[in-house]
Amino acid sequence: QVHLVESGGGVVQPGKSVRLSCAASGFIFSGYSIHWVRQAPGRGLEWVAIISSDGTTTHYADSAKGRFSISRDNSRNTVYLQMNSLRPEDTAVHYCARGHAPGSFLIDFWGQGTLVTVSS
Amino acid sequence: IVMTQSPDSLAVSLGERATINCKSGRSVLSSSDDRNYLAWYQQRPGQPPRLLIRWASTRESGVPDRFSGSGSGADFTLTISALQAEDVAVYYCQQYYNSPITFGQGTRLEIK
Numbered sequence: 001q002v003h004l005v006e007s008g009g010g011v012v013q014p015g016k017s018v019r020l021s022c023a024a025s026g027f028i029f030s031g032y033s034i035h036w037v038r039q040a041p042g043r044g045l046e047w048v049a050i051i052s053s054d055g056t057t058t059h060y061a062d063s064a065k066g067r068f069s070i071s072r073d074n075s076r077n078t079v080y081l082q083m084n085s086l087r088p089e090d091t092a093v094h095y096c097a098r099g100h101a102p103g104s105f106l107i108d109f110w111g112q113g114t115l116v117t118v119s120s
Numbered sequence: 121i122v123m124t125q126s127p128d129s130l131a132v133s134l135g136e137r138a139t140i141n142c143k144s145g146r147s148v149l150s151s152s153d154d155r156n157y158l159a160w161y162q163q164r165p166g167q168p169p170r171l172l173i174r175w176a177s178t179r180e181s182g183v184p185d186r187f188s189g190s191g192s193g194a195d196f197t198l199t200i201s202a203l204q205a206e207d208v209a210v211y212y213c214q215q216y217y218n219s220p221i222t223f224g225q226g227t228r229l230e231i232k
Binding site (some may be wrong): 035045046047052059060061062067075095100104105106107109110111112114 | 159161164168169170171174179205210212214216217218219220221222223224225226
Protein backbone atom coordinates (compact mmCIF):
# COMPACT_ATOMS: atom_id res chain seq x y z
CA GLN A 1 0.00 0.00 0.00
CA VAL A 2 0.99 3.65 -0.26
CA HIS A 3 3.64 4.55 2.29
CA LEU A 4 5.17 7.99 2.85
CA VAL A 5 7.79 8.49 5.56
CA GLU A 6 9.06 11.94 6.45
CA SER A 7 12.35 12.61 8.20
CA GLY A 8 14.71 15.46 8.99
CA GLY A 9 12.69 17.35 11.57
CA GLY A 10 14.01 18.55 14.90
CA VAL A 11 14.89 21.73 16.76
CA VAL A 12 16.42 24.44 14.58
CA GLN A 13 17.55 27.92 15.52
CA PRO A 14 15.85 30.93 13.93
CA GLY A 15 17.56 31.95 10.70
CA LYS A 16 19.01 28.47 10.13
CA SER A 17 18.13 25.86 7.54
CA VAL A 18 16.81 22.32 7.49
CA ARG A 19 16.11 19.77 4.77
CA LEU A 20 13.17 17.44 5.12
CA SER A 21 12.94 14.17 3.22
CA CYS A 22 9.95 12.10 2.19
CA ALA A 23 10.59 8.48 1.23
CA ALA A 24 7.83 6.82 -0.76
CA SER A 25 6.93 3.20 -1.42
CA GLY A 26 3.99 1.09 -2.51
CA PHE A 27 3.25 2.97 -5.73
CA ILE A 28 4.95 4.10 -8.93
CA PHE A 29 6.62 7.17 -7.47
CA SER A 30 7.60 8.76 -10.77
CA GLY A 31 3.97 8.93 -11.83
CA TYR A 32 2.72 11.17 -9.04
CA SER A 33 3.12 14.72 -7.85
CA ILE A 34 4.02 15.21 -4.19
CA HIS A 35 2.93 17.93 -1.80
CA TRP A 36 4.20 19.31 1.49
CA VAL A 37 1.54 20.47 3.94
CA ARG A 38 2.23 21.75 7.44
CA GLN A 39 0.28 22.06 10.66
CA ALA A 40 1.34 24.35 13.48
CA PRO A 41 0.65 23.00 16.98
CA GLY A 42 -3.08 23.07 17.66
CA ARG A 43 -3.78 24.75 14.32
CA GLY A 44 -5.19 23.86 10.92
CA LEU A 45 -3.62 22.60 7.72
CA GLU A 46 -1.50 24.90 5.56
CA TRP A 47 -0.40 23.80 2.10
CA VAL A 48 3.26 24.60 1.43
CA ALA A 49 4.37 23.32 -1.97
CA ILE A 50 3.89 20.80 -4.77
CA ILE A 51 6.27 19.23 -7.25
CA SER A 52 5.17 17.52 -10.44
CA SER A 53 5.87 13.87 -11.15
CA ASP A 54 8.91 14.65 -13.33
CA GLY A 55 10.14 17.47 -11.10
CA THR A 56 9.90 20.15 -13.77
CA THR A 57 7.01 22.11 -12.25
CA THR A 58 6.68 23.47 -8.75
CA HIS A 59 4.22 25.72 -6.94
CA TYR A 60 4.59 27.37 -3.54
CA ALA A 61 2.44 29.06 -0.95
CA ASP A 62 3.24 32.74 -0.49
CA SER A 63 4.66 31.92 2.96
CA ALA A 64 7.20 29.58 1.32
CA LYS A 65 8.21 31.54 -1.77
CA GLY A 66 11.83 32.62 -1.70
CA ARG A 67 12.69 30.61 1.43
CA PHE A 68 11.65 27.01 0.70
CA SER A 69 12.55 24.78 -2.23
CA ILE A 70 10.94 21.48 -3.15
CA SER A 71 12.80 18.89 -5.22
CA ARG A 72 12.72 15.18 -5.95
CA ASP A 73 14.92 12.27 -6.90
CA ASN A 74 12.86 9.69 -8.74
CA SER A 75 15.75 7.20 -8.66
CA ARG A 76 15.53 7.24 -4.85
CA ASN A 77 11.72 7.60 -4.58
CA THR A 78 12.31 10.64 -2.41
CA VAL A 79 11.10 14.23 -2.25
CA TYR A 80 12.88 16.97 -0.35
CA LEU A 81 11.88 20.27 1.18
CA GLN A 82 14.76 22.66 1.76
CA MET A 83 13.71 25.26 4.31
CA ASN A 84 15.93 28.33 4.75
CA SER A 85 15.81 31.43 6.96
CA LEU A 86 13.54 29.65 9.39
CA ARG A 87 11.26 31.64 11.69
CA PRO A 88 9.46 30.64 14.90
CA GLU A 89 6.19 30.67 12.96
CA ASP A 90 7.53 27.83 10.79
CA THR A 91 7.20 25.53 13.80
CA ALA A 92 4.86 22.79 12.64
CA VAL A 93 4.39 19.15 11.78
CA HIS A 94 5.33 18.88 8.12
CA TYR A 95 3.49 16.24 6.12
CA CYS A 96 4.34 14.96 2.70
CA ALA A 97 1.36 13.81 0.71
CA ARG A 98 0.66 12.24 -2.66
CA GLY A 99 -1.12 14.05 -5.42
CA HIS A 100 -4.00 12.06 -6.83
CA ALA A 101 -3.21 12.34 -10.53
CA PRO A 102 -1.03 14.29 -12.96
CA GLY A 103 -2.23 17.88 -13.20
CA SER A 104 -4.54 17.46 -10.20
CA PHE A 105 -4.06 19.27 -6.92
CA LEU A 106 -6.11 16.68 -5.00
CA ILE A 107 -4.20 14.98 -2.17
CA ASP A 108 -5.07 11.32 -1.60
CA PHE A 109 -2.51 9.89 0.86
CA TRP A 110 -0.53 11.47 3.69
CA GLY A 111 2.56 10.51 5.65
CA GLN A 112 2.72 10.63 9.44
CA GLY A 113 4.63 13.91 9.46
CA THR A 114 7.86 15.24 10.96
CA LEU A 115 7.96 18.04 13.52
CA VAL A 116 10.14 21.07 12.94
CA THR A 117 10.58 23.33 15.95
CA VAL A 118 12.20 26.71 15.35
CA SER A 119 13.53 27.99 18.63
CA SER A 120 16.70 29.41 20.12
CA ILE B 121 -9.44 30.94 -2.75
CA VAL B 122 -10.48 31.44 0.88
CA MET B 123 -12.32 28.49 2.42
CA THR B 124 -14.57 29.12 5.42
CA GLN B 125 -16.11 26.36 7.48
CA SER B 126 -18.95 26.54 9.96
CA PRO B 127 -19.27 25.86 12.78
CA ASP B 128 -15.77 25.85 14.29
CA SER B 129 -16.86 23.13 16.68
CA LEU B 130 -19.83 20.85 17.02
CA ALA B 131 -21.08 18.43 19.68
CA VAL B 132 -23.53 15.76 18.59
CA SER B 133 -25.04 12.78 20.39
CA LEU B 134 -24.16 9.28 19.28
CA GLY B 135 -26.48 8.15 16.52
CA GLU B 136 -27.50 11.70 15.63
CA ARG B 137 -26.76 13.68 12.49
CA ALA B 138 -23.77 16.01 12.18
CA THR B 139 -23.59 18.69 9.50
CA ILE B 140 -20.54 20.74 8.60
CA ASN B 141 -20.61 23.57 6.08
CA CYS B 142 -17.90 24.91 3.81
CA LYS B 143 -18.02 28.05 1.71
CA SER B 144 -15.42 28.99 -0.88
CA GLY B 145 -14.55 32.56 -1.80
CA ARG B 146 -15.26 31.81 -5.44
CA SER B 147 -16.83 28.95 -7.32
CA VAL B 148 -14.77 25.76 -7.54
CA LEU B 149 -17.05 24.30 -10.20
CA SER B 150 -15.13 23.81 -13.41
CA SER B 151 -16.97 24.69 -16.60
CA SER B 152 -14.72 22.39 -18.60
CA ASP B 153 -15.65 19.16 -16.85
CA ASP B 154 -18.66 20.20 -14.69
CA ARG B 155 -16.90 18.98 -11.53
CA ASN B 156 -16.58 20.65 -8.15
CA TYR B 157 -12.93 20.65 -7.05
CA LEU B 158 -13.75 20.22 -3.38
CA ALA B 159 -12.53 17.54 -0.96
CA TRP B 160 -13.23 16.65 2.65
CA TYR B 161 -10.63 15.25 5.05
CA GLN B 162 -10.90 13.70 8.50
CA GLN B 163 -8.09 14.13 11.03
CA ARG B 164 -8.38 12.02 14.15
CA PRO B 165 -6.31 13.00 17.20
CA GLY B 166 -2.62 12.32 16.66
CA GLN B 167 -3.15 11.15 13.09
CA PRO B 168 -2.52 12.62 9.64
CA PRO B 169 -5.53 13.69 7.59
CA ARG B 170 -7.46 11.07 5.65
CA LEU B 171 -9.29 11.77 2.40
CA LEU B 172 -13.01 11.09 2.82
CA ILE B 173 -14.68 12.69 -0.19
CA ARG B 174 -13.52 14.10 -3.53
CA TRP B 175 -15.42 16.00 -6.22
CA ALA B 176 -17.68 17.30 -3.42
CA SER B 177 -19.69 14.08 -3.21
CA THR B 178 -17.63 11.01 -4.21
CA ARG B 179 -16.83 8.89 -1.19
CA GLU B 180 -13.42 7.20 -1.06
CA SER B 181 -13.17 3.44 -0.94
CA GLY B 182 -13.55 2.21 2.62
CA VAL B 183 -15.32 5.31 3.90
CA PRO B 184 -18.57 4.37 5.66
CA ASP B 185 -21.72 5.36 3.83
CA ARG B 186 -22.90 7.42 6.78
CA PHE B 187 -20.53 10.08 5.37
CA SER B 188 -21.91 12.09 2.48
CA GLY B 189 -20.96 15.27 0.70
CA SER B 190 -23.18 17.66 -1.18
CA GLY B 191 -23.23 21.11 -2.71
CA SER B 192 -21.96 22.87 -5.80
CA GLY B 193 -20.27 26.06 -6.85
CA ALA B 194 -19.25 27.74 -3.62
CA ASP B 195 -21.39 26.08 -0.92
CA PHE B 196 -20.79 22.58 0.33
CA THR B 197 -21.85 20.31 3.16
CA LEU B 198 -20.43 17.23 4.85
CA THR B 199 -23.05 15.15 6.62
CA ILE B 200 -22.56 12.26 9.00
CA SER B 201 -25.93 10.60 9.18
CA ALA B 202 -25.54 8.74 12.48
CA LEU B 203 -22.54 9.71 14.56
CA GLN B 204 -20.25 6.95 15.82
CA ALA B 205 -17.59 7.29 18.52
CA GLU B 206 -14.80 6.83 15.97
CA ASP B 207 -16.01 9.90 14.07
CA VAL B 208 -14.57 12.23 16.74
CA ALA B 209 -12.09 14.26 14.71
CA VAL B 210 -11.40 17.55 13.04
CA TYR B 211 -12.85 17.83 9.54
CA TYR B 212 -11.38 20.02 6.81
CA CYS B 213 -12.66 21.04 3.43
CA GLN B 214 -10.12 21.80 0.71
CA GLN B 215 -10.31 23.30 -2.74
CA TYR B 216 -8.07 21.81 -5.39
CA TYR B 217 -9.37 23.99 -8.20
CA ASN B 218 -6.15 25.98 -8.39
CA SER B 219 -2.90 26.85 -6.69
CA PRO B 220 -2.44 27.77 -3.92
CA ILE B 221 -4.41 24.87 -2.55
CA THR B 222 -6.41 26.07 0.44
CA PHE B 223 -8.11 24.42 3.39
CA GLY B 224 -10.92 25.52 5.62
CA GLN B 225 -9.96 26.30 9.21
CA GLY B 226 -11.38 22.98 10.40
CA THR B 227 -14.45 21.89 12.37
CA ARG B 228 -13.92 19.96 15.60
CA LEU B 229 -16.57 17.28 16.06
CA GLU B 230 -17.17 15.89 19.54
CA ILE B 231 -19.67 13.63 21.27
CA LYS B 232 -22.37 15.37 23.29
